[in-house]
Amino acid sequence: MVNGYMSGFGNSFETEALPGALPIGRNSPQKVNYGLYAEQLSGSPFTAPQATNQRSWLYRIRPTVKHSGRYTKVEKGLLRTAPAAREESELPIGQLRWAPIPIPNTALTFVNGLHTITTAGDSDTQVGMAAHLLLVTRSMEREYFFNADGEFLVVAQQGRLRFRTEFGVIDIEPGEICMIPRGVIFKVELLDGPARAYVCENYGGSFTLPDRGPIGANCLANPRDFLTPTAAYEDKEEPSTLFVKWGGELYRTDIGQSPLDVVAWHGNYAPYKYDLRHFSPVGAISFDHPDPSIFTVLTAPSETPGTANVDFVIFPERWLVAENTFRPPWYHRNLMSEFMGLIYGVYDAKPEGFVPGGMSLHNQMLPHGPDEKAFQHASNEEMKPVKLTGTMAFMFETRFPQRVTRFAAEHSALEHGYIDCWKGLKKHFDPTSREPTW
Numbered sequence: 001m002v003n004g005y006m007s008g009f010g011n012s013f014e015t016e017a018l019p020g021a022l023p024i025g026r027n028s029p030q031k032v033n034y035g036l037y038a039e040q041l042s043g044s045p046f047t048a049p050q051a052t053n054q055r056s057w058l059y060r061i062r063p064t065v066k067h068s069g070r071y072t073k074v075e076k077g078l079l080r081t082a083p084a085a086r087e088e089s090e091l092p093i094g095q096l097r098w099a100p101i102p103i104p105n106t107a108l109t110f111v112n113g114l115h116t117i118t119t120a121g122d123s124d125t126q127v128g129m130a131a132h133l134l135l136v137t138r139s140m141e142r143e144y145f146f147n148a149d150g151e152f153l154v155v156a157q158q159g160r161l162r163f164r165t166e167f168g169v170i171d172i173e174p175g176e177i178c179m180i181p182r183g184v185i186f187k188v189e190l191l192d193g194p195a196r197a198y199v200c201e202n203y204g205g206s207f208t209l210p211d212r213g214p215i216g217a218n219c220l221a222n223p224r225d226f227l228t229p230t231a232a233y234e235d236k237e238e239p240s241t242l243f244v245k246w247g248g249e250l251y252r253t254d255i256g257q258s259p260l261d262v263v264a265w266h267g268n269y270a271p272y273k274y275d276l277r278h279f280s281p282v283g284a285i286s287f288d289h290p291d292p293s294i295f296t297v298l299t300a301p302s303e304t305p306g307t308a309n310v311d312f313v314i315f316p317e318r319w320l321v322a323e324n325t326f327r328p329p330w331y332h333r334n335l336m337s338e339f340m341g342l343i344y345g346v347y348d349a350k351p352e353g354f355v356p357g358g359m360s361l362h363n364q365m366l367p368h369g370p371d372e373k374a375f376q377h378a379s380n381e382e383m384k385p386v387k388l389t390g391t392m393a394f395m396f397e398t399r400f401p402q403r404v405t406r407f408a409a410e411h412s413a414l415e416h417g418y419i420d421c422w423k424g425l426k427k428h429f430d431p432t433s434r435e436p437t438w
């Protein structure tokens with residue numbers, strides 16, 4: 001246990017905030033200690049195979065049915081759910097990039113601060129994802145939220161966030177991520193001023209660790225570095241609001257107390273955090289640039305082996321040592337669609353223009369690669385070891401095309417000149433000279 005967290009990925013955990021609150025050897029005794037209610041939260045079908053079966057038992061002050069009255073539909077603001085964005089904008093296809101969207105002065109919580117940039121697939125059929133930009137200027141007070149449409153992978157970019165959840169408390173800072181499973185009730189508080197984060201909403205099966213194959217039992221994201229909170233509960237009787245994202249709509253229900261009233265829990269369906277700086281990258285130590293899948297932190301598989309519903313991939317600090325190699329990403333076209341963000345530092349394929357807090361979208365089969373400056377540099381640099389320091393970029397990569405919302409398509413941060421970053425790439429072909437002379 002580390003400061004209120006338990007270490008391990010996908011473990012069966014158990015934790016209690018009061019001694020003896022957890023029933024021993026059974027889930028549902030006739031009466032639970034301390035007068036608690038027993039409740040199961042299922043993140044997979046009851047009948048899912050053992051390896052993907054996810055559920056937890058929660059011992060709480062009230063059953064969740066008491067944290068719910070009648071639901072009223074409310075304005076969903078800029079929140080969109082697949083396939084909704086499909087019809088939303090007339091933006092032609094193209095390689096897209098957005099400058100960092102400034103955090104406004106208006107009151108934005110985790111709920112109305114979700115600005116959907118892309119949606120992919122169809123949430124009703126539990127396939128695909130959405131990429132949201134989260135801008136937060138206000139802590140949630142007597143406000144709670146859960147999402148029935150998918151899990152939230154939150155990638156902090158600016159400012160620290162505190163997630164108070166049914167399962168306990170998670171704090172993250174830029175460089176860290178937090179995963180809130182589908183259905184888990186939580187609220188988000190600011191720890192030091194306004195915050196910006198990228199959010200992947202995964203409509204499919206839960207994110208899990210990728211198989212390492214021949215890499216073996218270690219490196220990449222190691223299971224012990226994932227942290228799940230220990231039980232912490234609120235016993236607060238005060239008028240409160242619970243927001244629910246369900247079927248692409250937003251609802252509210254008024255309740256008379258905090259729903260974060262879980263005194264003890266056990267199981268393998270729970271939120272977690274992970275520090276991306278603990279990722280141990282494996283890469284080329286001789287020549288050639290490997291596929292970015294070697295940097296997969298988490299993958300949400302689909303029914304087709306190797307074809308992820310969504311992969312979460314990072315580009316962390318690392319040494320580049322490959323000999324006689326064009327070291328940045330190669331020029332490429334991809335079946336999968338690539339949404340990227342920069343948490344901090346410089347991304348080697350786009351030394352200028354792609355800045356922390358910005359976003360880019362290289363959709364299904366649309367060509368992309370290093371900009372002209374990066375190409376020039378990488379084609380002529382001395383092949384000595386170079387360390388990429390102080391950098392952390394990431395990619396949400398999905399098998400589905402990503403549809404751009406009207407908000408993102410019409411925002412002034414969209415860089416209409418983005419494709420000019422490849423304008424200066426010259427023709428070097430010379431059939432009479434085998435050795436490049438440029």
Ligand SMILES: O=C(O)Cc1cc(O)ccc1O
Nearest residue numbers: 291292328329330338349368
């Ligand atoms: O397009 C990108 O910048 C992301 C990316 C990085 C890389 O090293 C290889 C392929 C790829 O799509």
Ligand SMILES: [Fe+2]
Nearest residue numbers: 332338362368
């Ligand atoms: Fe790419």
